[in-house]
Amino acid sequence: MMDPIVQHPVFPRTGQPLKQLNMIAKKPPVDIEFCDLNYSIADSRVKGGWRQLLKYVNGKFRSGELTAIMGPSGAGKSTLLNILAGYVTAGVKGSIKINGKPRDMKLFNKLSSYIMQEDLVQPRLTVRESMVVAANLKLGSTIGYHKKLAVVDEVINLLGLEKCYDTKTEYLSGGQRRRLTVALELVNNPPIIFLDEPTTGLDNVSIKQCIELLKKISKMDRTVICTIHQPPASLFQNFDQVYVMANGYCVFNGSPGQLVPFMSSANCICPATSTPADYIIEIVQMYPENINALQTHAQNGKYNMRCNKEQRQNQIESFETSEIYQDTTQAGISFQDVDYPTSFWTQFIILLSRMALQMRRNKSMLYIQFFHHLTSGLLIGGIFYGSGNDASQILSVFKYCISINVFFMYTHVMSPVLLFPLEVRLLKREYFNRWFSLKPYFLAVTVINLPILIFCGILFVLIVFCLSGQPMEFDRFLWFSLVGISVGLASQGLGYTIGATFDILNGSVVAPHILAVILALGVYGMGYKNKIESFMKVIISFSYMRFGLVGIASSLFNNRQDIPCEDFYCHYRDPEVLMQDMGMDRTLPVYQFGYIMIFTVFFRIIAYLALKYRMTSELRNKLVYYATKIVKQKET
Template structure:
């Protein structure tokens, strides 16, 4: 954190506008006999236990820290309570003493993940306004949303950086912004996974102080933290320590030392209680059972004397939503998302266009890439368009154009889209918008730039190579190139949706290499291509791209001009070349239609992959089955 940021105090006042615009109930979250196992193909039974019958209650108005050594089950417990993971979990989770209903609970909680994933190229206030527009219903006036944004910004001390682009924020400011984005719809329950990761000691203190003040605004704040500094340990209202999947302490920080006495241990004066507990269970695993028995798997809560009585739970109406006699929760028709598909689509499209316009470096790189590539390809094949002695070169030119479109538009999503997926997962899980709206906006937002750049490249290479100045041929050449670009982009989204940047950068070229090989296989074989490869080539979009571009230039074309210095030009008639290359000479619209089919299939496949990735349980099951098949195979 900067010295200027330290001087900004956290406001300690109620959120009047937010409580008026988005009223929410006070919620207590309780779990009983909660167990969790994950699939493991290396184990005989196929399941590896992570949590063992843990119990606990996290109260409204309190800041609760889930602590423990690495691999103890902290994040797993948080993910289960937040609803991020459900498969493999057993036990009872209640909200205000009633069974948790996920469709409703998702609207009443926010999950802030470990990484500070925030939208780039937006100022703090712009990011907040977009979040408010997406998370608050369209029935709320825009001026009220602005009032809520200003109120949350002032609460978190972000007013001095409202006009700062998010990429220039300090670590502490980024953390505050991620919290602020989730506060705009007034969630009564906030989950945070390792919120202090990457911060120095003072920034950690500021972060925990922020969470403490948020909890005092009648919110249930639950976070995982590995091993907090001694100076902030007392900030927590409740500490929940897990080790080897079991609860070894549940209660107030001040009661941890007396708890040691109950088990027959004493905390050394040179150790903090938390450090001593974690060190003890880590170095002596046999002690886990002793602590677990003493705390009865979390059923006993070692609270301070003044807090021995539980706070009264909020009552519930007979309807199907959580409610309070004096507070409005959510409308029954507003359980999934705050806005309709079209409202979500328009807001997301506006945000994506603004970010694209602000990304000057990316725009310049793409523009000069297409400009220089077009000039290089046009220079290499300059003036060959009607030269009968260069017909083979024209064919190479057609292949070269397809290779440009294929690699350019596959690799860009492969390298950039995984970062966008991380952002989308956080916003989707916190019910900002639906996947259909996001994917539709993403597809539409990429279209204008792709069309302009693709047409620029096609025009440059078409004119520099002196191809026939016929409207239908030029139109077909541009349409085939545009279709190949859009299809390649869809393939890139498929790869980027599945793999990380590192893995995708390997998988991408590995997928494109056989596609390119099939695109040019059989050139010169005439009709002697094996039936299997004929089918494979037909089912390769890049092969149809090569054939389609060739047909735009050669179909129903007069013989090419043979130079005077050439005695004989064998391929003066393009149909002879097409026959030797085992390519059908026909109207390019046939190939264009096949490419469009691949375009739709790749886009649909990318959507289904994203939908699968957003379902953590389904994704983990697929990974498990894949590992099991690979293990059985090898």
Template structure:
């Protein structure tokens, strides 16, 4: 029995030590960016008396360094209660006392409520408001619901910071611009960018399973597509198959690089909200870091996929065509990734898994519309099709392979309808399409989606902005409620 008790005691001490370590870590995380005001909800919960004393001593030392520490504590002991400079006691949403701890007993005496020596002043006041709820309004009106100190004498205008209540401190902080979103950071933008980029690369290196999944996904997909269209590149009888091959390459880059951020980025948003709220770094530095960190793997794996399918399908062995083909694939991947960040920022994983494929289906429909009509596409549809970057990507792939290409020979048949690749381009509504125009169109969409993703991220991080949008939307729908 003695051994069991000692073991249980050791386990309890171990649990308290772990809790206190977590408390210190949480406080340390709040201090990373040297904030002027720190809010702590029940920092002493789950700790023993010794750990509570250590915790409050730490917070007391922090407050003496020029920071404002705001804590919520239930029934603090007398030794802990005396460490506070300013106390707010709440009952049913109203402030029944606002002032220094030393003024609480005189405050109660002035109200003909004498605190027994066997009670702590806080416990005595809590017992009073619980037994006599009507006293809550009396105390709240004395303190002006927390806007005035509960003292026996009038409040003088020249008060020290310790005697001011939190409402006045917040007003001063707002006037100094410390509560503004444009707060200055301790380190420069580039320093933030380098640290964030290093952290992301470290996370990527540790998450080896994700790297393996991406590698084998690109490799297996490349072998599959290359095997399906094996050796069709220089066969005049297989010109339609080459066109289908371009569609497959386009669809691969769209789905792969759009759905990845749609499914993974919402998980990053939860961590980002906490760190950005604590002003550890600017949103611009974070967004630039995630943009740059995604480029190496995108280019490496994307180029691997394109090289495999290009040589497996026996496309023209011309360096210029090969470079244009690879460049278009990387551009489509970057464009799809930007659109994926927009959806992943604004939607949850569940909603994004619906919105993402729906957007792809719409863009693909615009991309292949009118193929087989020759030049019979309606003018208004030509204008609408310009809003699909998938169309630019598909036409770019076809242009890199077919434009200015000599007629192919019919090896197995006497007549080949598409032995001249320009005939296929004309029938598919791509006659006269220049590769330069297609790559410029994709680059423009890359810029639009990247800027849109940053704006969406800014919207998610700005509660003030989202509240303003909701207010105006409600005002338009139902003006009477506003």
């Protein structure tokens, strides 16, 4: 008898076995069983302060089956899916078993993929390029490149994406995008696939294609679990198992063909003019008193109404699945094998290459940045034209120093604030499904933007430095450029911090408020000489723009001879007098540059921590859960 591990499921489109996918990414079939799952969230509007979303529900979802979690809005469908997928664990009571054993989250994360409701895919990449990146990250470096391409081609053909092989993702239809999101997670052959509302936003034809696709995948010994609000009547029978929820209870668990007999046995006769799926959702919505009767009859999910033929088949499958799980665990998927498939530097190189390709293709953004720096340099340089070598205009030169700082600050803060939240949404799916670690991703984001920032920064600095008539001395130009670009780097880090913490709307409100404070502190006390209050000296040191302003001014005025004056008397003919009046005497640009770089590193560390907090919903949920619990205990 052939070993069940090496049996290849049949290729649904051509009748050929999926040789590459199963040869490269062997994974065991997995059954998920849960018992007495209970979950509550903090809600001050509810008596007691806790709102119960799941109420001791039970069930078992088997490999080789397509399971639909159904129910009206607010029934607890997505909550149950999030808990089963491991997306939420804080505050969950009850047990979850994998093939009869307690779930180990590290191993489980290795074996499952969660496809969220939004069809978010990386822009400016073709279908093939997206799949190759996923294969390189998820299959590891031990598998050759040509074998990875074979897997990519096999999965693309399986999901019917061969016609849009070289189509960029932004030009895909809704159904094609949904199939691509599934294909990206299927490339490493996960035994369990979770999908949250996979048919949302699709037309009837696309819904049919989507459900048929999921059915094909489940027949490859995969456990496919999806939430769906109300499936079309023509596709209801395509599901192997239906799990209907209402108000946190399970009101039916079994085969679609057993739904009508089940409702009849609970004295809820389905009219001939209604479809079973629509009717059970209607009666629990319009007549809440039916919920208790149905959940009692279904024993809150413990009672599984399956066809006799299905029962016999699944008893066999359950036994085989257990053997397969044991053999495969011993064959290589061990509890120690829980790291990412690729190393830190491999992840960094793959992600950096992907970002470089996307940036190169985003020509409109490159043109915008180039012409923004070019026109801004010409505008600021034109306003302060020739003022750098005229002592009567030296106060204008000081305003010029402020303008340079404001330009670098606002330009490089607002770009991440407006663009990075979109990246965060894309990152959420890839990071949760363990494509890569957050550290190489954030390092790649930091590195990919350096060349364009430095190139455009030098272009801007060169224009404003020359047009304003500053001394053509290399040291002065060097420190002028370094301080200005370092202000841009620090500002970019601040922008990433805001973009990682807030969405676009809130970030675009928060950012100007923060920048206004930084700007006010940056120019506070200018003209007071050294008479600034001690406590204000401490406060203004939190403004990196202060160091930028002092650094640029000192690069222009330190160790400089008397400036020519067209008027009879110029008070600031000697630049040292201006530096003393502004409280900036005895300052060196090298120290200001060093302080700004400290802010640059600090902002990026904060941005990384904010991003990690936002990605790790478990951390956020745990903090909220335990904080609320402590508060409630103190109140009682």
